[in-house]
Amino acid sequence: MNSGGLVMLAEPARLERDIRKSLFLARAAPVATPAEALAFVRAVSDPEATHNCWAYRIGQAYRSDDDGEPGGTAGRPILQVIDGQGFDMTVVVVTRWFGGIKLGAGGLVRAYGGTAAECLRLAPRVPIVRRTRLAFHCGFGDLALVRARLPLLDAVVEEEAFDSEGARLVIAVPEDDAAQVTARIADLTRGQSVPRAEE
Template identity: 65%
Template sequence: MNAPLETLASPWRHEEDIRKSRFLAQAAPVGSAAEALAFVEAVGDATATHNCWAYRIGDAYRFNDDGEPGGTAGRPMLQAIDGQGCDRVVVVVTRWYGGIKLGAGGLARAYGGTAAECLRLAPRVAIVAMGRLFVHCDFADIALFTARIREMDATIEQETFVADGAELTVLAPLDRLDAIAARLVDLSRGRIQPRRID
C-alpha cells in the first residue's frame, strides 16, 4: 500500500548557494491552480535572474523554466514534489546568477535538489480524503446531533433551516462516513437516514 500523500502544514523557505549562484526555494500548500499561480506571482523576485516554478494538485500540474534551458528547472522541481510524496503544493525556486554556468545537468540538480530539500525540511500533514453526508433532522434533535457530529471528528459545513427542522451537510474523513451515518441512525432510532453526497 502506498503511503498517504502529504501537503505542507505552512509555507516554507530553503536557501542554497551552488557555485556562486544563490537558489531560494519557497513552497506552500495550495488548493487550486489559481492559488498556485498567485503564490508564484507573490514570491517571484523581479531582480532575480530566474523564478522557476512547479505545482501539483492531484492530476493537475504545471511547471515553468522561466528562461533556463528547457527541462532544466521546472520539470526537476515537479519531480521533486512527486519524489517527496507531496500533493497540493507549489514550489518556486528563484536564482540569482553568480557568474559560473552550471550546464544542463547541474541546473537540473540545483533546481530539483533545492526544491526537494525545501519540501523535505518543511512541516507536512497527511492529506485526508473527505466526504459529505446530507442529514435532515427535526428541530428537537438538532442540538444533540450537532454535538454528536462534532464528537466524531466531523464538521457541519452547512446548516439550513426548513419548515420541519434542519438540513445539515456534514463533512468528515471518507473512511469515517459510514460509522457516522450508522451512529446518527442509532441516535434517531431510525428516523434519520443520512445519505452520501458526491
C-alpha cells in the same frame, strides 16, 4: 508518489542554497486551488532575480515553468520532487540569482530539484485525509445533539439549510469513517436521520 498516503505542508517553508556562486531560494506553500498557487508564485517571485522557476500539484491539476532556463531543467524537476515526496496541494518556487558560473543542463536539474527537495524534506507536513460528503435531514428536536457530536466524529458541516421541520445538513467526513458516522447519526436520531453519500 509515495505509498504512505499523500501529505501537504503544515505551513509555508523556505530554504536557501549556494551552488557554484549562484544563490537558489526555494519557497513552498500549501494551496487549495491553481489560482491560489499562481497568486503565491506572483507574490514571491523576485523581478530582480535571474529566474523564478516553479511547479504545483493540486490533485490532478499540475503545472510547471522553467522561466527562461533551458526547457525541462527547472520546473519539471521541481514537480518531480513534489510528486516524489508524496505532496499534494503544494506549490514550490525556486528563485535563482546567477553568480557567473554556468551549471549545464544536468547541473540545473540537480540545483533546482535538489533545492526544492531539501526545502520539502525539512518542512513540517500533515497527512491529507480524503473526505466524503454525506447529506441528511435532521429534525429540530435532534439538531443540537447531532451538531454537538459532529466534531467528535471528525465531521465538518459544509452546508446547512433550514426548513419548517429542521435542517438539511451536508457534512464532510473521512472516507474510512463514513459508515461509522452514518450509523452514529442514525443512533443519535433513533433512525430519523440516515446520512446518504452525496455525489
